[in-house]
Amino acid sequence: MARLTAIREILEDRIPVGAQEVGGWIKTHRQSKRVSFIELSDGSSVGNLQLVVDPAMPSYQEVAAKLSTGASIRASGELVLSPAKGQKYEFQVKELQLVGEADPEQFPLQKKSHSLEFLREVLHLRPRTATMGAVLRVRAEAAFAIHRFFRDRGFYCLHTPIISTSDCEGAGQMFHVTSLDINNPPRAEGKVDFTQDFFKEPASLTVSGQLEGEICAMGVSRVYTFGPTFRAENSNTTRHLAEFWMVEPEMAFYELEDNVALAQEFVQAVIRDLLSSCRGELEFLAAQEWSQPGHLENLQSVAESAFARMDYSEAISILERSGRTFEFPVKWGIDLQSEHERFLTDEHVKGPVSVVNYPKDIKAFYMRLNEDGRTVRAMDVLVPRLGEIIGGSQREERYDVLLQKIRDTGLDESAYWWYLELRKFGTVPHSGFGLGFERLLMYVTGMQNIRDVIPFPRFPGFAKF
Numbered sequence: 001m002a003r004l005t006a007i008r009e010i011l012e013d014r015i016p017v018g019a020q021e022v023g024g025w026i027k028t029h030r031q032s033k034r035v036s037f038i039e040l041s042d043g044s045s046v047g048n049l050q051l052v053v054d055p056a057m058p059s060y061q062e063v064a065a066k067l068s069t070g071a072s073i074r075a076s077g078e079l080v081l082s083p084a085k086g087q088k089y090e091f092q093v094k095e096l097q098l099v100g101e102a103d104p105e106q107f108p109l110q111k112k113s114h115s116l117e118f119l120r121e122v123l124h125l126r127p128r129t130a131t132m133g134a135v136l137r138v139r140a141e142a143a144f145a146i147h148r149f150f151r152d153r154g155f156y157c158l159h160t161p162i163i164s165t166s167d168c169e170g171a172g173q174m175f176h177v178t179s180l181d182i183n184n185p186p187r188a189e190g191k192v193d194f195t196q197d198f199f200k201e202p203a204s205l206t207v208s209g210q211l212e213g214e215i216c217a218m219g220v221s222r223v224y225t226f227g228p229t230f231r232a233e234n235s236n237t238t239r240h241l242a243e244f245w246m247v248e249p250e251m252a253f254y255e256l257e258d259n260v261a262l263a264q265e266f267v268q269a270v271i272r273d274l275l276s277s278c279r280g281e282l283e284f285l286a287a288q289e290w291s292q293p294g295h296l297e298n299l300q301s302v303a304e305s306a307f308a309r310m311d312y313s314e315a316i317s318i319l320e321r322s323g324r325t326f327e328f329p330v331k332w333g334i335d336l337q338s339e340h341e342r343f344l345t346d347e348h349v350k351g352p353v354s355v356v357n358y359p360k361d362i363k364a365f366y367m368r369l370n371e372d373g374r375t376v377r378a379m380d381v382l383v384p385r386l387g388e389i390i391g392g393s394q395r396e397e398r399y400d401v402l403l404q405k406i407r408d409t410g411l412d413e414s415a416y417w418w419y420l421e422l423r424k425f426g427t428v429p430h431s432g433f434g435l436g437f438e439r440l441l442m443y444v445t446g447m448q449n450i451r452d453v454i455p456f457p458r459f460p461g462f463a464k465f
Contacts, residue, residue, distance in 0.1 A: 002021045007022065007041070007045050007049045008045035010089055018079060019077070025072050025128055026038055038050070038075075041128070043128070046133075050091065053096065059096045063098040069104060071098065073096060074097045077095065119452075123465060135445055137278060139453065141277050142270060142444070155222045157225075160213060161206060167207065174232055178203070179197060206229055209246070210248050210432060210434065211419055213249070214430065217432070218426070224249035234460050238449040239450055240450065241458060244450075245436075247435045247437060248434045253430065256356060259393070264352070264354060283296065290448050302351075307352045310344075311355070316334075322348075336388075352382060359376075367396060383443065392432055397429050
């Protein structure tokens with residue numbers, strides 16, 4: 001079977017005019033006595049290809065009545081320059097094959113505008129729409145850009161466990177993994193006896209690959225993970241998923257300043273890459289009604305701007321002096337909310353900013369304690385219109401300090417014996433950060449709901465497909 005020519009290749013002038021074969025799904029089919037037109041999409045591009053058909057062609061006459069929106073076809077013929085305005089090429093069909101029918105009385109995606117809410121109800125068909133097709137192509141290109149960024153800087157890609165026995169964040173919002181009979185689990189001293197479970201101890205789906213990343217950074221210096229993570233948090237919002245993808249680099253001999261510089265460079269490099277490789281998709285998405293005005297200009301600005309830098313204490317002082325009444329009152333010791341972050345980026349700095357040195361009581365146990373004893377070497381990278389896009393820290397490399405922090409947090413220190421042991425044998429300063437992949441995709445695509453930037457979202461009450 002001949003290789004099909006992708007419509008994207010045609011529209012980007014990478015295929016010469018002449019004999020070609022194309023295939024895809026019908027968007028529209030218009031018939032007349034003299035000529036028939038089929039608008040074809042194969043999902044490779046925002047644009048479609050117009051097929052021009054002689055109604056007298058036998059292979060067309062056999063299937064014409066079944067060429068409805070959603071049906072799949074293959075066509076061989078000639079790619080030619082189009083005499084019609086608004087399109088450079090058209091495809092003159094010599095042979096047509098109906099591959100799969102789509103009953104117009106039942107196919108839900110007819111040639112009209114569909115709301116994003118409706119499309120979430122037909123996830124199995126959603127990739128055929130122009131919007132989701134554009135998002136999926138941006139998602140694929142963003143993943144490649146991330147791998148390229150780290151590879152070009154000497155990082156090694158690390159596959160960390162999906163099943164874990166450690167709670168990186170210490171929040172306990174984890175999905176449990178077990179092979180026990182949940183209706184009649186074995187018990188010992190009134191509690192579930194996990195020694196009879198598959199792993200002989202409690203296990204869960206990972207909330208982060210960070211701790212395992214630190215292990216490998218202590219051997220090969222610079223690593224990154226890019227994989228699924230899970231949170232059993234009952235948050236049914238436009239910004240939360242129960243399953244999402246995280247990018248988490250870990251670097252030996254990196255202190256906070258090095259970490260901040262890498263994170264800023266990372267954000268800018270990926271955005272620049274997408275503005276170049278997915279320009280058509282981003283322009284299409286920016287033109288939709290849900291996108292904020294000036295979306296592409298904002299992305300370009302972030303990609304080119306110098307990042308401001310401030311301490312958490314300075315950020316709190318700026319917010320307190322702003323004269324604004326925030327929904328979440330401002331005082332030293334609070335965790336910055338989106339409204340605070342967006343004031344700093346959109347109104348005070350008028351650009352991206354990195355905030356460092358947060359109160360230790362609102363940050364995770366593994367962050368390095370500062371000399372003042374009340375702040376840690378944490379960082380958040382904030383961008384306009386969103387707020388936090390990256391969070392990270394210099395990790396605590398001192399054994400005694402880390403042990404005390406684990407105890408103060410109430411964690412079971414025996415579960416972190418190996419993490420503590422890293423600080424006993426050749427410990428070094430090291431740092432890392434995390435970026436939620438879907439949060440990045442929302443930012444670059446302008447989509448307003450995180451469920452619209454992942455093919456198969458998982459959230460409270462929903463885990464279909």
